[in-house]
Amino acid sequence: MAARMSEWPRATWWRTAVRVAAVLAPLLTCALLSTVRDQVSAPTSVLILVVWVVAAAATGDRLAGILAAVSAGAWYDFFLTEPYLRFTISDAEDIEAALLLVLISIVVTEIALWGYRQQKQAYLRSGYLEGVLGAARAVAEGDMPAPAVAEVVARQITDVLDADSCRYVEGPVHDGRIAVLDHDGVLTRNGHPVDVDRVGLPSEEYVAVEVRRGTQVAGHFLVTATSHRTYPTREQRRIAVLLADQVAATA
Template sequence: MTQARSAVRVAAALAPLVTCAVLAGVRDTVTTETAVLVLVLWVVAAAATGDRVAGVLAALSGGLWFDFFLTEPYQTFAIDRADDVEAAVLLVVISLAVTEVALWGRRQQGAASRRSGYLDGVVGVAQTVADGDVPPAAVIGVVAQHITEVLHADACRFVEGAVHDPRVAVIDHDGSVTRGGHHVDVDRVGLPTEDYAAVPVHRRNRVVGHFLVTASTRVSHPTLEQRRVAVLLADQVVGVLPDPPG
């Protein structure tokens, strides 16, 4: 755990404590609803950091210190009134729900950002090919770099011709992966680490080359969308490859 994350979690746990202690001094003028809203704001702030643990700590801390400082009997963890019990329970439940919603929002934002990055990569490569004044080797190098990044791989290089080695996993146009005629569940097991994965380059119905992808230092689990983007990137080099003989 990094120091920054540790600091966020400590702050998430302490902020509701300090808030409830302050509100205790003016509890005669502060309604239960107001106190709950203030505490939920701390949960939102903690969850906005993207750390689920921080959000949960803020939620639990808020419920605990709300009980201690703002419900009768004061400065005990007992609650006498049914309304206060309901308020404390709702505070924790709502806070946990807010944490999950905030984290979901961050994931969606991150996914949208990644999709935008993928699209920018494809558009950039397509523009490079359309310009026509870039050497084929440079175009292939740019595509290989983008494929490496999209698949979270270690390296990628272009090889002419079809894939003949049955040990090599092949990423098909629909994003599915096969190896020796068998489906590979990349979401579960990731790309092969002991052998290559190949992204074929098609000219009409013929494979004219393929990008060999290496992911040996770590297990990579590219999504179906990422695999499809890799195939789309690979297809961009068709325009710079010479026509095969015959």
Template structure:
């Protein structure tokens, strides 16, 4: 978004007066409602970029220059007609509303894209488990995916069933410390301690991932945390299969 933010902001200010100026020679031959509709199209075009400030600027700019160029008396910021006053106000309101809808739509699109990414990660891991490849490679793959999904700094894997008093990411997606549920969405993951994510299969602990979020505050939502649990479970299944095939390893 940063690459086109400034041009969009500039366009939100400059395009409405340009459109109004182009309509000036014809202002005596069409209804102002039609001109307002054309400006709404401009606002929608700007708002589609999902930049709230640009949408608001386009709406205000459209209203101001609609008043200046297309309402009587012309070339002043005075409006004599109540209908034109209503149209000017509607331009601002419609612009604000369309901008919010565009931002919501972009957020939904981004959310759907993230969901697809999470699903692809779980599917890829499941395929790796089914293929029976190296568990070390699988662990490295899951470490990378956990780092990305949770937005944390690093992940370590420790084999064995030893438990500590560190904060824990549980199977239901909750994060607890000493039996108390932490509000991750509000406060973020603990930054002063590693967070344990158990690697389990068939009720047995095969190891644990240690999640590290020390450099910045990460606030993964419940869905992201459940994806992390699913990824860890895939590693648990792979370790269990290796143990069954090679019981003396």
């Protein structure tokens, strides 16, 4: 499903590589600028270094952005302010420039991360909508048998809720230990609401997403999330119910 974003940016090796680059790029840049420090003004050097901070923050790793900001400030001091090749600044203007570099870099990091999160949310919403429309199309066309539609929807619910697995079961939920997701995205177990935003989906029991035909429960999807704690938003939970509703026409 398109909503599940690639996991490769989260890989340990990738995060490590980004953070190492976030430290080394300002170091190498300042070392290079030190060879032409007489021809490059302090504001130009600061702007060049901020570019590396933006690049680090654009990966979505806050620590990488902060490391780049600190590295830029430190190596700017070391290579581009007097006395050179020492972590000491003697000129008040240089101190101001170094502090502004770090502060601006941190602000830019937060702005870049905000933009990254907004882009990710937009991508996820687009994927969720695509999944709902795909399920609705399969039902409307009538080319897929009911078990195949249920299987497609189960995969999409797994993606939307960031769960481990999901399967369709005919009939209502009979086990009171199983938490049930309603159309408002509220999860209840034994008549009590579960604060999914705070504690996540239950990992010790199933979560049921009912398939209703009018007032009757035709079946339900059993969702498993035991390998990791998952915190689907209310919007995601409501989309999972909407996906399940597509099976009502074929159940």
